[in-house]
Amino acid sequence: MTGNWYQDGEHVNSVAIADRGFSYGDGLFETIAVRNGEPRLWDAHVARLQLACRRLAIQEPEVDTLLSQIQGALATDSHNDGDALVKIIVTRGSSARGYAVARNMDPTILIGVFDHHRPPTKNYTQGIHTRICHSRLATQPQTAGMKLLGRVDQVLARMEWNDPQIAEGIMLDQQGALICGTMSNVFMVKDKRILTPEIVNCGVSGIMRGHILELLRIRRRIVEVAEFNFETLASAGEMFICNSQFGIWPVARCGQKRFSAWPTTRDVMGYLRESGVLEGPP
């Protein structure tokens, strides 16, 4: 389903062709899990959205207004029973043709409410199958980490497979380093060290990734945020992916590499539950 969209409290289905979000991908988005009526990890989503607005020099939405618009949209929307997915799109707004940006542009702020689809339990218990994608991420340090509207890298990667047994595709950067999934971030475990690729030249600084890193810091687990490649994968003992909706899925297969036990991953899934991210079987 395509969701119900709201702008300034009104139900909308369309956006102006002259909106720069459409003409130039000149905007960004956030995808937030709503549980028991509350946007989860709200502060972190807001912080990333504000950072992205600043980097693009788009006027930042007023946070209290944004939250009350989301709550209004959730109250209006009959589809949800407290659990939902909210997508916020912020664009620079409409302009004449051409890349030049006028002063004091009026950003477009859209709030979409979608049903929450609970993933299969086995994704949490047996782990998922993933593939290594041929399509690689563009190198662009100045927008790395952000969720810009333009996602053609991810679309091309996601088009590489139809097999419903494959839950995610893992993407490499132009030099062949492992970066993230099409819709998730990646962690590996090696000798009790918990590894996750640094997001410097491409990829998304996922909100759940950030939350997990914070939980690991509090628990004083050994973490390495660095550049990792196929050799790291080959020698890893565990792998898992995460995103803001599903929490953590252990990885049972990544290309030819198989994993069959996830003791450290189970620890991290426990930390996540204790932090209030109640995804997967209890």
Place this chain on the structure above:
Amino acid sequence: MTGNWYQDGEHVNSVAIADRGFSYGDGLFETIAVRNGEPRLWDAHVARLQLACRRLAIQEPEVDTLLSQIQGALATDSHNDGDALVKIIVTRGSSARGYAVARNMDPTILIGVFDHHRPPTKNYTQGIHTRICHSRLATQPQTAGMKLLGRVDQVLARMEWNDPQIAEGIMLDQQGALICGTMSNVFMVKDKRILTPEIVNCGVSGIMRGHILELLRIRRRIVEVAEFNFETLASAGEMFICNSQFGIWPVARCGQKRFSAWPTTRDVMGYLRESGVLEGPP
């Protein structure tokens, strides 16, 4: 002005929020000069559009239908007297949330008609001032050359200056090679050799660039399509930029480098006129 847009012969102002062109930049565009009622260099624009559709696996528009829709839009539109700018946007169409692409999606095809604004004569006679942009182009070989909707690199580059005396910004790749302007391609001249950056990892394969290269081939001029950097610029005797709307503008200044005579550029401007691209003073 924001132009008049048409879809299937009907005037439209908006596009669905669920259109993947908006949600994911999942589409492409062409900007075509119309002169005396005819889309100029039509075959080349169509070839690039078709190539981009194939690379993205978007169903290609039927060319005769597209041309007759453009002619219909031009006939409907009262703003133009035979000269106009036509922008074609093709997206993968609307879909549910998520990067996965359904089979047999119905592409969105939009045709925009804009007024033709004749550039200042001095751009052709005295040359233009350009700057070197800090914002660099993303490295992405799999979509290099194409005009994808996502143009944040160009938007960020264009935001670097407000000085109306600067007509264009020149962009580098991640390694510092000169690639193209925010809205144009670049040529340099050195010892009668005509140089233009190769479009391999980033940048747009401009239609006017391709037309000029073909004219130079026919005239048996010495051309080098390769990687060029600041040293090339420093030692070049002439520089010019081109695009499908304005033809060729000599460059009088690029950053600190100045140019004051353009004998070879004038030759190329002559070839262009002889080929029917009648931009600038006779």
